[in-house]
Amino acid sequence: MRRDDLIAAAIGGALLLAGQSAFAQNADEIRKGIEQYREMLQDGNPADLTVAKGEALWKTKQGPRNASLEQCDLGKGPGVVEGAYAELPRYFPDTGKVMDAETRIVHCIATLQARDVVALTSKPFSGGGQPQTELEALVAYVVEESRGHPVNLPQEHPEEIASYRRGEKAFFYRAGPYDFSCASCHSADNQRIRLQDLPNLTKAESAQRALEAVLSSISDGFMTVDRNWRFTRVNAKAAAIAGMTPEAMIGRRVWDLFPDTVGTMLHRQANRAATKRVAVEFEYFCPRLDRWFEYRIYPSAEGLTILENDVTARKEGERRRRLLTAELQHRVKNNLALIRSLSTRTLRRAQSLEDFAETFEGRLHALAVAQTLLSRSAAEEVDLHELLSEELLPYDAREGDNLSIHGPVVLLKPKTAQLLGLVFHELATNAVKFGALTTGGRIEIGWTIEATKEGQLLNWSWVETGVPAVSRPADAEGGFGRDLVERGVPYQLGGTSRFEITGNGARYELRVPLTENVGKLRLTDLGPV
Amino acid sequence: MVSESGLEGLRILLVEDEYLPATEVADMLDALGIEVIGPIPDLEGAMAVAGRETFDGAILDVNLRGEAVFPVAEQLLARNTPFLFATGYDEWVLPERFRDFPRLTKPFDKLSLERMTLRMLERSSRPTEAG
Numbered sequence: 001m002r003r004d005d006l007i008a009a010a011i012g013g014a015l016l017l018a019g020q021s022a023f024a025q026n027a028d029e030i031r032k033g034i035e036q037y038r039e040m041l042q043d044g045n046p047a048d049l050t051v052a053k054g055e056a057l058w059k060t061k062q063g064p065r066n067a068s069l070e071q072c073d074l075g076k077g078p079g080v081v082e083g084a085y086a087e088l089p090r091y092f093p094d095t096g097k098v099m100d101a102e103t104r105i106v107h108c109i110a111t112l113q114a115r116d117v118v119a120l121t122s123k124p125f126s127g128g129g130q131p132q133t134e135l136e137a138l139v140a141y142v143v144e145e146s147r148g149h150p151v152n153l154p155q156e157h158p159e160e161i162a163s164y165r166r167g168e169k170a171f172f173y174r175a176g177p178y179d180f181s182c183a184s185c186h187s188a189d190n191q192r193i194r195l196q197d198l199p200n201l202t203k204a205e206s207a208q209r210a211l212e213a214v215l216s217s218i219s220d221g222f223m224t225v226d227r228n229w230r231f232t233r234v235n236a237k238a239a240a241i242a243g244m245t246p247e248a249m250i251g252r253r254v255w256d257l258f259p260d261t262v263g264t265m266l267h268r269q270a271n272r273a274a275t276k277r278v279a280v281e282f283e284y285f286c287p288r289l290d291r292w293f294e295y296r297i298y299p300s301a302e303g304l305t306i307l308e309n310d311v312t313a314r315k316e317g318e319r320r321r322r323l324l325t326a327e328l329q330h331r332v333k334n335n336l337a338l339i340r341s342l343s344t345r346t347l348r349r350a351q352s353l354e355d356f357a358e359t360f361e362g363r364l365h366a367l368a369v370a371q372t373l374l375s376r377s378a379a380e381e382v383d384l385h386e387l388l389s390e391e392l393l394p395y396d397a398r399e400g401d402n403l404s405i406h407g408p409v410v411l412l413k414p415k416t417a418q419l420l421g422l423v424f425h426e427l428a429t430n431a432v433k434f435g436a437l438t439t440g441g442r443i444e445i446g447w448t449i450e451a452t453k454e455g456q457l458l459n460w461s462w463v464e465t466g467v468p469a470v471s472r473p474a475d476a477e478g479g480f481g482r483d484l485v486e487r488g489v490p491y492q493l494g495g496t497s498r499f500e501i502t503g504n505g506a507r508y509e510l511r512v513p514l515t516e517n518v519g520k521l522r523l524t525d526l527g528p529v
Numbered sequence: 530m531v532s533e534s535g536l537e538g539l540r541i542l543l544v545e546d547e548y549l550p551a552t553e554v555a556d557m558l559d560a561l562g563i564e565v566i567g568p569i570p571d572l573e574g575a576m577a578v579a580g581r582e583t584f585d586g587a588i589l590d591v592n593l594r595g596e597a598v599f600p601v602a603e604q605l606l607a608r609n610t611p612f613l614f615a616t617g618y619d620e621w622v623l624p625e626r627f628r629d630f631p632r633l634t635k636p637f638d639k640l641s642l643e644r645m646t647l648r649m650l651e652r653s654s655r656p657t658e659a660g
Contacts, residue, residue: 326622330592333617334547337636341553415547488548491570517594 047140050132054141057134063113072108074101074142075154085146091157098163105138221308224300227274229254238308241289260288266295273297274304283311331414335371338418339364345480366391366425370417381411381519384420388445391424395432402437407447410458412519419484419492426481427462427508434467436505441466449514449521456514456521457495464505485510493518536646537562542587544568544575544601545615546594550635554588554615557639561646572596579604586649587612588633588642591623602627613649 058069058081074084075092089100095107102124110117124135132140154160174181200206212235215222221238225231230253234246242249242258254270255262266284273280277299285292292315296307342363350356369390373382388405397403412420431437447460482499485508489497495512514520541563545551551568558565566584569575572593579587579601587605589598589612598614605612613631620628631649633641 323622326619329619330617330622333635334550337550337617338547340636341549344553344556345549419548484548491551491568492546492548494571515594 050137050140051144053132054137054139054144057138058141063109063115065112065114067112069105069108069112069138071112072105074104081142081145083146083149085143086149086151087154089160089163090154091159091163098157098159101139101142102135105135105142221306221310223249223306223308224302224304225254225306226303229303231257232302238306241293241308241310261286269295270297270304270306273299283315335367339367342367342422349480362425362429363422365394366421367418369425370414370421374414374417379411380414382414382417384410384412384447384519387412387417387421388424391421392428395428395437397428397431397437397443402441403443403445405445407445407460408449409522410447410449410514410519411522413517416493416518419488423481423484423489426479426484430479430481430506431464434464434506436464436467439467441505452513454513458510458512458514458519460510460512462508464507465502467505536643536650538564539586539650540564540566540582540584541646542566542569542575542578542582542584542612544570544587544593544598545590546570546592547590554642557642558588560639561643563646570594572598572600575601576604579610584610586610586646588615588646589613591616591618599624599627602630611649611652613645 058072061068071078072081073079073092073094074081075087075090076084085101088104089098091098092104092107097103099107106117106121109115109120120133120135124133126133126136153164155164171182174184201210215233215235216237218235219237221241222233222235223231223238224233230251231249234249236246239246239249244257249257255267261267264284265282266286269280269282269284272278279296279298281294281296283292283294291310291312294309294311296309298305298307343360346360346363347356350359370382370387373386373390374380385405385407389399392403399405428437431441431443436443442465444463444465445461447458450457450459485497485499489495489510489512493512494515495510497511498507498509500507512518539562541558543551543555543558543565545554545568548570551570555565555568566578566582567575569578570593575589575593575598587601587610589601591598591614602612602614613633614623614627615633615635615637617635620632623632631645631652633645637645
């Protein structure tokens with residue numbers, strides 16, 4: 001119970017300090033004591049345990065009637081606990097008396113549960129260091145259920161008014177060896193005994209200070225102007241946005257201080273709020289500050305109240321999202337256009353519907369492979385080696401066996417990956433058709449990076465060997481794959497390409513400049529350090 | 530067979546950076562009886578051809594290998610050659626001065642291409658508002 005002890009010590013200390021202050025006026029020490037106390041309450045108020053105990057007692061059936069207190073009428077009807085404490089004490093017709101929370105709870109225990117209340121009322125409060133009494137716990141629960149409800153003391157029944165008068169009299173009645181009344185300590189300025197350093201809102205000066213403290217703490221800009229457009233209040237945030245001090249703004253006219261806003265939407269909307277006496281809300285881009293603001297302007301008795309909020313970050317986010325969506329739309333439509341042209345192209349050479357379906361599916365799959373690899377990479381780049389492996393996967397091509405792939409790590413941009421994905425797919429299909437992957441042939445794929453005056457050049461080759469020449473007609477590569485290599489790659493990526501049939505196979509070569517738009521060599525690929 | 534589109538014999542510049550869509554659109558134009566200048570895949574090439582050749586209109590892809598086609602559009606505007614944009618972008622992504630020009634949304638078919646090409650040519654034959 002170390003924490004409880006600490007808290008008890010802090011409360012004691014704060015009370016002691018507060019008590020001393022009445023004489024020593026040591027406001028600083030009081031503030032420190034209160035801060036310390038609040039700090040300790042940060043990780044939980046032990047009074048919560050008493051509230052929980054009270055709630056359990058409230059809801060437990062006991063006594064000769066084996067009833068709980070849940071049907072107790074605290075003034076808002078049987079069973080209503082929430083907000084009841086804020087309206088107590090009050091007059092209860094069933095007893096003909098004004099009752100406070102304690103007496104009403106005791107009344108409920110006696111009537112609902114038929115328990116003997118003498119034991120409860122003979123010792124209603126616990127002593128120092130003792131556990132809370134049942135009544136304390138029940139009151140704690142009832143009070144907690146009114147948290148946030150403003151005090152709203154009923155003053156309608158004559159008994160309620162009379163009760164209030166008696167209390168008022170007692171509060172100011174001075175007696176005892178020090179000739180003190182309750183009011184001696186609790187009513188006068190700087191003599192308040194409590195654990196809150198709340199401002200005294202009954203005095204104009206401290207109320208003003210409290211208002212200023214609130215206004216300077218909010219993150220919105222806050223300004224008020226009179227009917228002549230002179231600033232009457234400017235909080236720290238509004239002044240900071242304007243790059244001025246509140247003092248430099250107060251008393252000056254809005255349109256003199258900010259002539260650049262005359263004639264803008266800000267000017268028009270503020271005028272509307274002032275002349276039509278309506279609240280206006282709008283977003284305004286300030287070219288002088290290069291920022292977006294959200295304004296709320298309300299008519300007031302004095303003139304206008306203006307709230308100003310910097311929404312530049314939100315606007316920027318909205319703009320980025322819009323552009324991202326547009327870019328995504330653009331790519332989807334481009335991909336559809338690509339697929340459309342692929343199908344037209346495939347259809348033109350198809351021997352039959354079945355032939356079309358098979359060929360088109362294969363090409364679509366090749367595009368999907370490139371797309372899958374692209375979507376895996378945050379930078380939207382595809383590793384050339386990975387693209388080759390994935391595109392050749394369906395064709396029984398195994399690295400180290402009938403296939404070798406060698407080259408530095410080159411990362412390809414989306415459109416490059418799509419085109420080369422299609423190229424690799426077509427070459428693999430041809431290799432299967434003409435034997436490199438079926439009759440004991442081999443495919444060696446390799447690339448190097450050549451530095452030229454114009455930048456880096458990707459030298460890529462695909463060499464098939466071990467294929468009997470007879471199996472490959474001389475014009476066999478007049479198809480789609482050869483067209484992509486010979487025309488598609490130079491058209492789309494730049495550079496040059498070559499295709500030749502060799503004695504025992506075929507050879508494709510690409511020389512593609514590694515421009516920013518095509519791809520790049522990964523420079524971190526330097527091996528272990 | 531050449532269709533009776535009223536477009537036969539025209540010369541149209543085609544700018545498109547992707548090989549397959551470029552060849553497909555070129556084929557469509559060919560089927561409409563149009564003589565294709567290009568296709569041209571990059572900004573540099575398009576600028577060169579636009580400065581050198583004469584033609585009746587142009588079909589411009591907006592994004593050319595990461596570069597915007599607008600300098601070509603400016604050049605065509607300056608010499609009063611009509612053009613249209615073929616793009617997957619929404620119109621608000623285009624610079625304000627180009628938003629009112631005919632636009633073909635990718636992907637498009639031969640019929641849309643024919644109609645939009647006709648509209649592009651009609652626009653240019655109207656007297657300019659400023660004139």
